[in-house]
Amino acid sequence: MNKTALIILSLLTTSALAKVRDQGEVTFENRVFERDNNNLTYDDNFALYARAQVEFEEGSVKGVLSAYGRADSKDRERNQYIIEDAYGAYTFGESEDFKIVAGWKLFNWSSLEAFHPADVVNSKNYDGEIENLEKKGELTLEAQYVVGQGTLNLYYWPRVENPVYPSTRSRTGVNFGVPFKDPVWVNGNDAGTNSKWQPQYGVRFNQTVEDLDFSVHFLDHFDRSNPMVGYTFGTQLGAVEVPADPTDFRPHFYRVQEVGGTMTYAYDSALFKLEGSVRFFENEFKTLIPLTTTTFVRDAPEDHSEVAFGYEQVLSFEEIDHEITLIFEVSSIFGVSKDKRRRLGTFQRDALLGMRYNFNDTMGSELFTSIIQDLEYSDERLVNISFTRRLSDNWKYQTGLRVYQAKERGFYGMQIFKGDSYAFLNISRFF
Template identity: 20%
Template sequence: MELVSSPMCRAALASLLLLVIAPALQASDWDGGLQLESRSFVQHARWPGQTDDHNDLSLAMQLDYLGRWPSQAWSLQATIFGRIDEQDSSRSHADVRELNLRYSGEYLTVNAGIRQLFWGSVEAVHLVDVVNQSDWLESPDGQQKLGQPAISVSHSFEQGTLELFALPYFREREYPDSQGRLRPFIPVDAAQARYESDEGNRHVDYAARASININDLDFALSYFRGTKREPRFDFEYSGVGIQFSGCSLLEPSCSILPSYRPIDPRLVPIYDQMEQYGVELLYTAEQWIFKAEAVHQHSTPQSFWATAAGLEYNLGAVSSSAWDWTLLLEYYRDSRGTLSPGSPQGMAISTLASNGTFRLEQLPELRNLQILSYSPFQDDVFFGGRLALNDTASTEALAGVFIDTQTGAKMSTVKGGRRLGERWRLTLEATAYFDVPVLDPLYNFKQDSYVRLQLTRYF
């Protein structure tokens, strides 16, 4: 029997547990919000099976709870999230983001339950943030995370903290279904996921992180050993169909040779074991903030290193007003690079993503195709800016563009929001993709540029 039967069941059980425990606690704070979301896609769907409806409505709710026992040393924190989507059945999901029991002593803190942790210093791409699984259904950029079962012990000393983790259960990455937008060019069959470890998703992972502050410098060292959060994929299909071009033999480019198309193609995730060493740096000097992250990750099929470095410059008040404008510049480098167009794997992926048909001599490449994990930020620059109006409505915005210095691919993003009265907030997010070549990982979303509008009512 699984530790949890389904995300919806987990969320329901966690809510019931809170209702039972809350009356016994000395101080209890409930919070949360109900959100109506509209996603509008600019272009027609790119991949077979995807819905071509440009507008997608969904309803989401989040419930937050914080309670303390009379001793004040013990506390319980919970966050439960759920969404119902009108088009993508996979995006109708629920998750226990946090359900954590915490003991806080003078020098020692113990946590047990489900947690959300954030490691990192760079604004846009978080290389070292490895504990929680990315929630792709909410955000394919990895900014949203699933709750992670964890037990941890942390010790605070004069200039920092050392924390040790045991992670007894692995959360698989969830993907949109075959009809959903913002999915890989071949649907992912997550139900058939495989693991390098014989223990599967019950493999116990371990992690450690030491964070130190010395005057204006913050830095951290981290280590992780366990199941890799990002899978590689086996390409599988039920059979091969034969088709002819249907052209006239009088045409110069016409061929009487048949072509072959895979039937029911799918990607099966494979989760390998890995080790990762990470470092984070953040240095503040008046209006300047310098930050960097670096990781070295080792696994059986693929080992690599990656770095990210950037700076922020606060221009201060704009035009003698209360507005604050911050300029952002970051650079990312990943040793995995890009797939070679002339390699067998690169040629097979290019063919699948373009027309999906193969010649007879290409079929062995199709049968042996594996898709390793590749970062879209293998040699990229991010330019952007953050604006805060510092008004009573907490109006703020972030805008920027990623530019791949090798392939020329570009991804622009805009995020902003403001309060409407005391209990309402309006949020806008827009993402667009430009000039993306076929072997760039962002090619999956080439025609999925979208605008997302969210209206949240807090209670």
């Protein structure tokens, strides 16, 4: 049996063998990109995606396992098996106020549609919708204490997970010509390491007060949101650094101390959302090049803050029993220059206008459309439209179009995706 078949079969049997609450899905994914007249890239993808989730609960003990796999008919590097959750939890105390969690876990600390400055714990799969990327579970030891209508959580992450980057033949990002190798984790002023065993820490407090939900957190971790990509080592020719190995192309991730939080306030049929973070990096680090006496300096990302605001308004039409949700979001990075802000993220200063039209019919038909406009570079935007509908109790399809617009192709913002617009059709079977 080949690797592709094993990926799909393992997820399906995980769901089938579950003793208690289990669910899963199999999705046939199809993407067709606009032609780029490049024989080295794939203008379409047909993939089989499978996901299974199993939950077991007996008294004070709970176990959760969820994973997904994807097998692509062309791009072998999209063939993946990724653990999302694989943890056990034990609740104790006179009022069951304490809980200990150990294992791989996903964290969802954002409620915004496209901008997520506080949702920074998990590594991501960058072959997807840039505003809502798939995540990888992080090995976690967590202690939780119930406080009022919320919790206080302490986290220890002993290991970092490598992000997943598109292959050099993919149409979902800049083609650098050579694939990324394992990331470099830069801890303080050292030269960095490829070892995934890097301790990280965090604390988070969340609370509900009537119609207000809020949270605050502090993290000492590696920032997976803003990699600096480059060659690990080089030789010095005068004032020019020359890579010793031009195929040794790696993202560099830096340790950062981060303070952030989220807020959601419900008022009548409206929702107000606020999310942000402040990040403090090491200023620089030095590397001693092997076999030479040359020392050179690479700058780390500069300290900065990121804030996003969202507003949602629900409009109901009782005559036809339809419902519209209007969405507005705006996000910005502060504390650095315009050029450096552009290097820190795809959405360095952007706004979203969107609409979700719910037909409220028996098949759950829903139309979603949005535009994300760069507020500093007016020629860059992302237009997204999708339609979702059930075919039966177990089958559903989603089809749509994503259009990237930019003046020229480059390494920042929507420039990365210029010429990579695509249409898609996904057909899912749920179990």
